[in-house]
Amino acid sequence: MNYLSTRGGMPPTPFTGVLLEGLAPDGGLAMPETYPQIDAATLDRWRGLTYPDLAFEIVSLFVTDIPASTLRELVRDTYTAAVFGSDEITPVSELEPGLHLLHLSNGPTLAFKDIAMQLLGRLFEWALAQRGEHLNILGATSGDTGSAAEYAIRGRHGIRVFMLSPHDRMSAFQTAQMFSLQDENIFNLAVRGVFDDCQDVVKAVSNDLDFKSRWHIGTVNSINWARLLAQIVYYFKAYFAVTRSSAERVSFSVPSGNFGNVCAGHVARMMGLPVSRLVVATNENDVLDEFFRTGHYRVRGGAGVKQTSSPSMDISKASNFERFIFDLVERDPDRVRGLWRDIDHDGDMNLAATPYFARVADFGFRSSRSTHADRVTTIRRVHADFGVVVDTHTADGIKGALEQREAGIPMVCLETAQPAKFADTVREALGRDPERPARYRGLEALPQRFEVIDADADAVKRYIAAHSD
Numbered sequence: 001m002n003y004l005s006t007r008g009g010m011p012p013t014p015f016t017g018v019l020l021e022g023l024a025p026d027g028g029l030a031m032p033e034t035y036p037q038i039d040a041a042t043l044d045r046w047r048g049l050t051y052p053d054l055a056f057e058i059v060s061l062f063v064t065d066i067p068a069s070t071l072r073e074l075v076r077d078t079y080t081a082a083v084f085g086s087d088e089i090t091p092v093s094e095l096e097p098g099l100h101l102l103h104l105s106n107g108p109t110l111a112f113k114d115i116a117m118q119l120l121g122r123l124f125e126w127a128l129a130q131r132g133e134h135l136n137i138l139g140a141t142s143g144d145t146g147s148a149a150e151y152a153i154r155g156r157h158g159i160r161v162f163m164l165s166p167h168d169r170m171s172a173f174q175t176a177q178m179f180s181l182q183d184e185n186i187f188n189l190a191v192r193g194v195f196d197d198c199q200d201v202v203k204a205v206s207n208d209l210d211f212k213s214r215w216h217i218g219t220v221n222s223i224n225w226a227r228l229l230a231q232i233v234y235y236f237k238a239y240f241a242v243t244r245s246s247a248e249r250v251s252f253s254v255p256s257g258n259f260g261n262v263c264a265g266h267v268a269r270m271m272g273l274p275v276s277r278l279v280v281a282t283n284e285n286d287v288l289d290e291f292f293r294t295g296h297y298r299v300r301g302g303a304g305v306k307q308t309s310s311p312s313m314d315i316s317k318a319s320n321f322e323r324f325i326f327d328l329v330e331r332d333p334d335r336v337r338g339l340w341r342d343i344d345h346d347g348d349m350n351l352a353a354t355p356y357f358a359r360v361a362d363f364g365f366r367s368s369r370s371t372h373a374d375r376v377t378t379i380r381r382v383h384a385d386f387g388v389v390v391d392t393h394t395a396d397g398i399k400g401a402l403e404q405r406e407a408g409i410p411m412v413c414l415e416t417a418q419p420a421k422f423a424d425t426v427r428e429a430l431g432r433d434p435e436r437p438a439r440y441r442g443l444e445a446l447p448q449r450f451e452v453i454d455a456d457a458d459a460v461k462r463y464i465a466a467h468s469d
């Protein structure tokens with residue numbers, strides 16, 4: 001299996017060649033040359049597999065340049081009950097007949113990003129050891145991504161994490177989750193500024209190509225192909241959990257920001273998983289909902305991003321969206337390049353009057369949009385009707401699921417975070433705090449390890465240089 005760039009400027013490259021990279025050299029995103037096709041007989045065979053065995057079957061179709069025995073070991077070491085709370089790894093529960101919740105947030109940081117990031121940490125460690133190299137991961141976070149990356153890489157050889165976050169602006173829980181890590185390869189930099197300042201510093205450091213290569217700077221951002229790959233697995237796992245025969249179809253509703261999670265569902269569908277609808281659920285930051293309703297994709301620009309109570313979906317543009325557009329335009333890289341030229345130039349692309357937009361529904365995509373009031377209503381309703389407490393992001397997904405459900409087709413809502421992570425809105429909806437998993441009680445009282453730093457690229461560069469070798 002080789003990978004191509006959505007913009008056509010990368011020679012066919014095997015998995016390990018794209019594993020440690022962000023963007024392709026031409027600014028595009030890595031895509032598998034073809035989608036392996038899964039027939040009904042294979043689905044029947046996979047139906048009884050454990051999560052790690054299923055993950056190995058799927059991942060090994062896309063990773064042909066890591067020895068199978070190594071890959072199997074990495075996958076098995078990643079997906080354990082000790083890390084994810086149960087042997088099922090991603091259990092499915094029933095809210096009512098035909099409406100299900102796929103639990104993706106039982107990993108170390110209580111959000112679905114752990115599922116991909118935990119595998120990524122092991123793959124990175126293995127690949128770096130093979131090459132005799134090391135890597136300094138530099139990132140900016142306002143919450144979920146940074147903590148998932150730190151928990152995946154803590155204690156691993158050959159990798160350090162330098163994570164910038166806005167000083168005093170994350171929730172006490174999120175701050176404690178990151179800053180309580182005492183591992184020597186984890187560096188928390190609390191930046192005097194807001195999240196955008198953190199991101200600007202990361203960009204400035206990454207744009208200094210000499211510094212970047214001298215200090216082996218890398219990222220773990222959401223366009224990384226390996227992250228998307230790891231997320232394909234649970235679409236299959238959930239399908240098996242809610243069907244009895246591989247002739248049945250299932251729909252999924254996915255709380256979406258950068259389009260990574262739902263894009264993994266798209267890939268699963270392209271591989272032949274019998275999917276009816278993929279509901280792209282957004283919050284007030286509705287770039288994607290607007291596209292799926294109208295064919296017009298309008299990036300919002302930094303100032304246009306609204307701060308919402310489902311903050312992990314607060315985005316101005318959806319970085320993985322280019323992957324779907326590549327498939328939509330029949331994998332024509334010239335077309336993708338042209339469309340992204342429009343976006344870079346005018347901030348938008350409009351497919352409304354093209355034959356492409358007419359084909360969007362053929363891929364199963366539907367969309368929805370939620371407001372803060374919708375989230376509060378949904379959290380209350382899900383609690384009253386089903387006795388289940390969900391977080392704000394999951395609530396956005398459930399709203400979309402209820403709007404887009406079809407008779408006779410099971411709808412699976414992806415639970416992307418634990419309510420304990422977003423306690424304020426849950427308290428507003430239910431009048432009490434969500435329960436916190438036992439291992440996180442008393443988290444805020446643990447000693448914290450972090451450095452306060454100015455929003456200044458040179459200061460961050462000096463810090464990295466002083467703490468690397």
Ligand SMILES: *Cc1c(COP(=O)(O)O)cnc(C)c1O
Nearest residue numbers: 256257258259260261312416417
């Ligand atoms: C990251 C995140 C999302 C959005 O996922 P994408 O892959 O960026 O679309 C949704 N919910 C939670 C809790 C997240 O952390």
